[in-house]
Amino acid sequence: MSSLNLNKVVLCGRLTADPELKQTGSGIAVVTFTLAVNRRYQAKSADGSAPQQQQADFISVVAWRSTAEFISRYFRKGSALCVTGSIQTRTWQDQQGQKRYATEVVADDAMFVDSKNESGGQYTPDAYATPSYSSTPAAAPKFEELKTDEDLPF
Numbered sequence: 001m002s003s004l005n006l007n008k009v010v011l012c013g014r015l016t017a018d019p020e021l022k023q024t025g026s027g028i029a030v031v032t033f034t035l036a037v038n039r040r041y042q043a044k045s046a047d048g049s050a051p052q053q054q055q056a057d058f059i060s061v062v063a064w065r066s067t068a069e070f071i072s073r074y075f076r077k078g079s080a081l082c083v084t085g086s087i088q089t090r091t092w093q094d095q096q097g098q099k100r101y102a103t104e105v106v107a108d109d110a111m112f113v114d115s116k117n118e119s120g121g122q123y124t125p126d127a128y129a130t131p132s133y134s135s136t137p138a139a140a141p142k143f144e145e146l147k148t149d150e151d152l153p154f
Helices: 065-074
Strands: 009-015 020-023 029-042 052-064 080-093 099-112
Touching: 009 052, 020 065, 029 065, 052 065, 052 080, 065 099
Parallel strands: 052 099
Antiparallel strands: 009 029, 009 080, 020 029, 029 052, 080 099
């Protein structure tokens, strides 16, 4: 009997709202957002033709730690975003005692889709400050200026 299990998701779409960075009680960064992803399909019409149609799916995504910080810092409503991760299902009881379910994508990685020029230049460093809960920002690394290629260590 095979024990093959695979849970991998790749989504590319646009944010439906600004992501909001939060922290758990233990200080772990988390962000939740909805990604609008277009899905294409063939719809048969009355005359028998099958023109291609498009419909948006709205998918709930959660990201943790550095991925959450990256998304909240560089993406806004309407930004194109590509995430990879896995599908997760949660259950809980609401206040009326009803069992509730949620299925969401847990993003392990996120990346830019638009270039800076295509996005209207929204990825400027001044536009997104360091998250407010961070302590002092890390100092920039010190680099040694090399005069010639002969000074390279390889």
